[in-house]
Amino acid sequence: NAGVTQTPKFRVLKTGQSMTLLCAQDMNHEYMYWYRQDPGMGLRLIHYSVGEGTTAKGEVPDGYNVSRLKKQNFLLGLESAAPSQTSVYFCASSYIANEQFFGPGTRLTVL
Amino acid sequence: GQQVMQIPQYQHVQEGEDFTTYCNSSTTLSNIQWYKQRPGGHPVFLIQLVKSGEVKKQKRLTFQFGEAKKNSSLHITATQTTDVGTYFCIAGGYQKVTFGTGTKLQVIP
Numbered sequence: 001n002a003g004v005t006q007t008p009k010f011r012v013l014k015t016g017q018s019m020t021l022l023c024a025q026d027m028n029h030e031y032m033y034w035y036r037q038d039p040g041m042g043l044r045l046i047h048y049s050v051g052e053g054t055t056a057k058g059e060v061p062d063g064y065n066v067s068r069l070k071k072q073n074f075l076l077g078l079e080s081a082a083p084s085q086t087s088v089y090f091c092a093s094s095y096i097a098n099e100q101f102f103g104p105g106t107r108l109t110v111l
Numbered sequence: 112g113q114q115v116m117q118i119p120q121y122q123h124v125q126e127g128e129d130f131t132t133y134c135n136s137s138t139t140l141s142n143i144q145w146y147k148q149r150p151g152g153h154p155v156f157l158i159q160l161v162k163s164g165e166v167k168k169q170k171r172l173t174f175q176f177g178e179a180k181k182n183s184s185l186h187i188t189a190t191q192t193t194d195v196g197t198y199f200c201i202a203g204g205y206q207k208v209t210f211g212t213g214t215k216l217q218v219i220p
Contacts, residue, residue: 041212103153
């Protein structure tokens with residue numbers, strides 16, 4: 001089992017560019033989450049999903065969109081990147097609301 | 112709304128000393144989870160506590176959930192350099208996923 005994987009690992013964008021981060025899990029988990037972690041800070045929930053075809057807003061959803069078309073994948077989109085979105089993005093999945101399994105993270109820099 | 116404070120924010124200990132971090136909530140929690148994040152790494156699940164007054168042990172780590180289910184603690188006995196990292200708590204279920212601010216532990220050999 002690969003667990004939770006994230007693509008890409010690193011990315012540099014210019015202000016205004018768009019991109020999509022992909023999260024994939026092979027544990028048949030219903031719940032998936034996207035977090036951001038700024039330097040020296042804790043994690044903040046952006047969006048989450050409790051099942052295929054469903055998404056919901058977390059603590060800091062502005063500037064991001066998500067989709068969960070397949071149970072194993074959770075996509076995070078930035079339509080028009082801003083420097084304030086420079087961060088490390090973590091995806092996680094869980095069986096209902098139990099232990100969360102985290103991916104290795106995507107380090108995003110917006111210039 | 113639900114707020115979770117974690118103390119201390121930083122802790123430096125000499126190897127072999129004990130270490131404790133606390134998560135305190137303003138509201139009653141349904142459960143609490145503890146995670147460890149090594150420098151440059153991702154959070155890794157340690158334990159979940161559900162019952163009032165629950166105590167769980169993992170080798171040198173002892174986790175406790177308060178009687179009122181508003182606070183929790185993680186205690187490490189005789190720290191080792193491998194314990195270095197940031198320890199987070201997550202309070203509540205998925206609908207109110209609230210991360211504690213984290214305690215960064217440094218262990219001096």
